[in-house]
Amino acid sequence: MSNINGVHGQNGASGLVGGAGQCGGDTNEAYGIGGNGGRGGSGLWSGGDGGNGGDASGMNGVGGNGGDGGNAGMMQWISRFMTRDAWTGDGGNGGNGGSSMFGKGGNGGRGGW
Secondary structure, eight states: OOOSSOOOOOOOOOEEEOOOOOOOOOBOSTTOBOOOOOOOOOEEEEOOOOOOOOOEEEETOBOOOOOOOOOBOHHHHHHHHHHTOOOOOOOOOOOOOOOEESSBOOOOOOOOO
16 A cells, blocks of 8 residues: 655755755645655755645645745855845745645745845
């Protein structure tokens, strides 16, 4: 018997540039829940994007939530401070929530700062 829920996505790796979060797995089972997207990795220069939530295409399924975007770190902050530019934040974008058929869609992830 298979799992009726989608697998959650892995988080992105942190580093100079944050890695993107993996998308959540889809499910086509009735009352199944799509996997949540992974969080984007934090980066010294820019954050990675969050993964999208998995879709639930079965009856009364629930879409997975999108992963949050990763945050930008110290190098970005220092650059903005030295040039007196306004902080624009190069954090990653939040992932989209998964869709559902006759059920509830997932929530989108928050963007990083």
